[in-house]
Amino acid sequence: MILLSLVLWHRSCLVLIKSIFNQTRNFKIKFNIETFLIVAIAVFALLSVLSALVPPFLWDEMDYRLAHPKIWARNHELTPIYSRWFSEFPSNIDMLFVVGILLKNGILAKLFSLSYGLLLAFSIYSFGKRFYGKRIGLIAASIYISLPMVMNHIGSAYIDLSVALLVFLALYSFFMWLDSNNSNWIYLSAILTGYSSASKHTALFPAFVLGLFTLYFAIKKEKFTNLIKKMLIFGLIILLLLSPWYIKTYVRAGNPVWPIAYNVLGGRYWDSDIDSQFSRDLNLFDFSFTNLLLLPWNLTMHSSSFAMLLGWNSIFLAFVPLLLFFRKIEKHTKILLSYIFAFLYGGIFFFALFYGIMRYLVIYPALSIISATVISHLYNLKYYRKFVLILVLLTFIFTAGLWFAIFGQKAPYILGIDDEREFYGKLADYNGYPVFEFINQNLPSDSVIFFFRETRGYLSDRDYIIALPNEQKIFDYGKNADEFYRQLKGHNVTHVLINTNIGFYKPQAIVKNRIKPISQENQDMVDRLLKMHGTLIFEDEEIYLYLLK
Numbered sequence: 001m002i003l004l005s006l007v008l009w010h011r012s013c014l015v016l017i018k019s020i021f022n023q024t025r026n027f028k029i030k031f032n033i034e035t036f037l038i039v040a041i042a043v044f045a046l047l048s049v050l051s052a053l054v055p056p057f058l059w060d061e062m063d064y065r066l067a068h069p070k071i072w073a074r075n076h077e078l079t080p081i082y083s084r085w086f087s088e089f090p091s092n093i094d095m096l097f098v099v100g101i102l103l104k105n106g107i108l109a110k111l112f113s114l115s116y117g118l119l120l121a122f123s124i125y126s127f128g129k130r131f132y133g134k135r136i137g138l139i140a141a142s143i144y145i146s147l148p149m150v151m152n153h154i155g156s157a158y159i160d161l162s163v164a165l166l167v168f169l170a171l172y173s174f175f176m177w178l179d180s181n182n183s184n185w186i187y188l189s190a191i192l193t194g195y196s197s198a199s200k201h202t203a204l205f206p207a208f209v210l211g212l213f214t215l216y217f218a219i220k221k222e223k224f225t226n227l228i229k230k231m232l233i234f235g236l237i238i239l240l241l242l243s244p245w246y247i248k249t250y251v252r253a254g255n256p257v258w259p260i261a262y263n264v265l266g267g268r269y270w271d272s273d274i275d276s277q278f279s280r281d282l283n284l285f286d287f288s289f290t291n292l293l294l295l296p297w298n299l300t301m302h303s304s305s306f307a308m309l310l311g312w313n314s315i316f317l318a319f320v321p322l323l324l325f326f327r328k329i330e331k332h333t334k335i336l337l338s339y340i341f342a343f344l345y346g347g348i349f350f351f352a353l354f355y356g357i358m359r360y361l362v363i364y365p366a367l368s369i370i371s372a373t374v375i376s377h378l379y380n381l382k383y384y385r386k387f388v389l390i391l392v393l394l395t396f397i398f399t400a401g402l403w404f405a406i407f408g409q410k411a412p413y414i415l416g417i418d419d420e421r422e423f424y425g426k427l428a429d430y431n432g433y434p435v436f437e438f439i440n441q442n443l444p445s446d447s448v449i450f451f452f453r454e455t456r457g458y459l460s461d462r463d464y465i466i467a468l469p470n471e472q473k474i475f476d477y478g479k480n481a482d483e484f485y486r487q488l489k490g491h492n493v494t495h496v497l498i499n500t501n502i503g504f505y506k507p508q509a510i511v512k513n514r515i516k517p518i519s520q521e522n523q524d525m526v527d528r529l530l531k532m533h534g535t536l537i538f539e540d541e542e543i544y545l546y547l548l549k
Helices: 002-008 010-025 033-052 059-065 067-075 092-103 106-131 134-145 148-153 160-180 183-197 201-221 224-253 272-278 289-293 295-301 314-325 331-350 359-379 382-414 420-425 433-442 481-490 520-533
Strands: 448-452 463-466 495-499 534-540 543-548
Touching: 002 010, 033 106, 033 134, 033 148, 033 382, 059 067, 067 092, 092 106, 106 134, 106 160, 106 359, 134 148, 134 359, 134 382, 148 160, 148 359, 148 382, 160 183, 160 201, 160 331, 160 359, 183 201, 183 224, 201 224, 201 331, 201 359, 295 314, 295 331, 314 359, 314 382, 331 359, 359 382, 382 420, 420 433, 433 495, 433 534, 433 543, 481 520, 481 543, 495 520, 520 534
Parallel strands: 448 463, 448 495
Antiparallel strands: 495 543, 534 543
């Protein structure tokens, strides 16, 4: 695909390379705000690269983002993982991770994600420069790349920034269509929207919002026949790019979006009891008028309530509201604001479904651009110039300090001082590296390991099964120890791994929802099973590996 793209668009590539060369050759260092911003962007880009050069260690990377591609790479096929409900979701970007793992390892896979994140920074600059001017483009790009959540994930195998790039480029193409009235731009927007939706289900909501915007402006600009034609083509392009994943899931599970909409579409490997427990209210958000009104504030100041450790950035909260005092707001800014609010307040109703997903990264580019317009306006006012510069500088310093706090201890690996074992050994997340090292070196290649109270399988070079209670139908935890043992042997399980350190997998007297799914009854049943049918063969830091008889 990459080679074909280079052949088809070699002239555009050459023009781009020539343009970069000419600008670099003619670049002269001037001590002004533009130079300051370019240096800041370059520093954070370098830090982003360094953060990608360590082995995967974030939870989602080791749970499924790289763990599933590693299984697919090992088996050279899209191996079904029906005990993990999200394994059947559209996986465009995950395929790049498969390529990285096949060619080298998880670090190479992470570099694909890094490239998407850096391309998004350049795309934000391009958008800002085209519609507002070079300075605003640089401010917007520097804001985005210095956001704590961006810096914490740009070097990881999370796909949220990759999806955000595709979503933003679709929005960018939409703006180009508005300004040029060239239908090719709206079709390109549809292609990018299709690719983003075929990468993650959460991209379907911004796709829906963009579709409404496209329809609204097409009604104003187009005749009825042209309107129908364009919207049909727009929708068909998206459906065409989504369809391979939906067809694959329908063939395998009997539901194209399995296990979503089970009550309507049905599907295998799921049932009504699981569906009712899985969709049980998590009580994650209070839909009161006050909370809705204060949503931007709470996303910033109380981000942990939204399963977002770093939340928004205070720079959004500081500058975006100042638009209320502007006498005139530019047309593109109004559209961006409308897009943000439509996503923000529309997406909150899907919060329970997408709990823990950093979906707000999708609108960070638009928020960065709007913040940049306000900052640029204040910078032009003599009395506010120093204040703005100090605030932006403090933001950069805070993010850089946060980066060093998170990745500073990982520098020995980048410098070749620590090996992989030492790197994982210094992490306080009970990742079980010694246990997986024992598994990879000593267990037969046809071994199958059942994970209990653990879901991170990236480090395993042997096949394994993760089956949490109330999230799958492959294993029935309601059975007694002997019956459960027969279920394990029926799936060729040879070993059982138990990690007793993970807080949200500790046994609960009463299981209220899927966030803490393990009951004390589940634990007692597994204990009886292992006492009768298991032999402990390895233990490290209260992580146990048993051989099943």
